[in-house]
Amino acid sequence: MLKYPKPLEDLIEDFSKLPSVGKKSAERFALFIYTKLNEESTREFSKHLIEVKENIHxxxxxxxxxxxxxxxxxxxxxxxxxxxxxxxxxxxxxxxxxxxxxxxxxxxxxxxxxxxxxxxxxxxxxxxxxxxxxxxxxxxxxxxxxxxxxxxxxxxxxxxxxxxxxxxxxxxxxxxxxxxxxxxxxxxxxxxxxxxxxxx
Ligand SMILES: [Zn+2]
The missing domain is CATH 3.40.1360.10 (Dna Topoisomerase Vi A Subunit; Chain: A, domain 2)
Structure with missing residues (x-):
């Protein structure tokens, strides 16, 4: 089976961990981020992920x-x-x-x-x-x-x-x-x- 480059495969795996997200959706999300999201939005997105864990008590x-x-x-x-x-x-x-x-x-x-x-x-x-x-x-x-x-x-x-x-x-x-x-x-x-x- 042909694999995506590792960073993309890793992201697909991360999305697959979310509830109700199957392999196909995870693949779509990851590809969307790579192809459609600009660098600034991507940075914001990752920053929000960290902030949810670090700043919420x-x-x-x-x-x-x-x-x-x-x-x-x-x-x-x-x-x-x-x-x-x-x-x-x-x-x-x-x-x-x-x-x-x-x-x-x-x-x-x-x-x-x-x-x-x-x-x-x-x-x-x-x-x-x-x-x-x-x-x-x-x-x-x-x-x-x-x-x-x-x-x-x-x-x-x-x-x-x-x-x-x-x-x-x-x-x-x-x-x-x-x-x-x-x-x-x-x-x-x-x-x-x-x-x-x-x-x-
Ligand atoms: Zn309270």
Whole structure:
């Protein structure tokens, strides 16, 4: 089989590592960069790749991603800091935030308990949530993990951890289809899920 020159083969291999990118697309991307992108754009492109890894940090309060110590949501004093919405991923946070209705703050777990994937409670950002409940006077913890088996197990686990503290724990209603992931839900479904949350 005829191979491209090594730098191009390397780039094709890099693109192949991305989700949903097959060998053919990877080949198309790499050839596009070589034939169509000028040097300046190419430098910018590679600079952005490095910057994403070097300049983005985890917000030390909520687990969101940001360029500073705290994310813009945690820094925003106009939001209700006594209401915390717990999500599995940063992507879920963005999905809810972009609906533009929720005024509280967030807590990102960084996944969900999963026996099949070998993800346990120690792998998740749960301790800092419990710490927050212990040390701050909070009104409500809204569990917005996915409507999957993993999401339900995780929500139940957190609920049990928090049951002896004086904070209301609610679970968003799942008009989301069973097995449904937050980031695929449309705006209306998310709004309904938020409005219909119940004490858990
Ligand atoms: Zn934050």
């Amino acid at each position: 985890i917000c030390k309060k909520c687990g969101n991603i940001c360029e500073d110590e705290l994310c813009s949501i945690c820094k925003d004093t106009t939001r209700n800091h006594k209401q915390i919405l717990v999500v599995e991923t940063v992507k879920d946070l963005y999905t809810i935030e972009n609906v533009n209705e929720y005024q509280g703050i967030y807590h990102v777990l960084n996944g969900a308990i999963s026996i099949s994937k070998g993800i346990g409670t120690a792998d998740l950002n749960i301790d800092s949530l419990v710490e927050l409940v212990k040390t701050e006077e909070l009104e409500e913890i809204i569990l917005a993990t996915n409507a999957t088996l993993e999401g339900e197990i995780t929500a139940r686990y957190i609920k049990e951890l928090l049951q002896n503290y004086p904070v209301k724990v609610t679970r968003i209603a799942h008009g989301l289809p069973v097995g449904g992931e937050m980031s695929y839900a449309d705006e209306m479904t998310l709004l309904k899920a938020m409005e219909g949350r119940r004490e858990y």
